[in-house]
Amino acid sequence: VQDVVCLEAPPHATRRLYTSCKVLLNLARHASLGSLIFCRHFGDIAAGLCQLGFCSTKRKPPKPEGEV
Secondary structure, eight states: OTTTOOTTSOOOHHHHHHHHHHHHHHHHTSHHHHHHHHHHHHHHHHHHHHHHHHOOOSSOOOOOTTTO
16 A cells, blocks of 8 residues: 555545544434534534635536537
8 A cells, every 4th residue: 555655645625524423424423422522623624615615627618608
């Protein structure tokens, strides 16, 4: 695996945000950690999910109606 992974190049910011939100939500499933995570980090989770929902994708922008 070390031959394939480039340790100098950090993952893309959107990928890091997705991973962080996913890990926090998975940890929140545990009975002992759920209330602690949601009490202290609900704003962070909500903000991360909002950013992921509105982030740009690699799709082509729609053409103006005159060109369609």
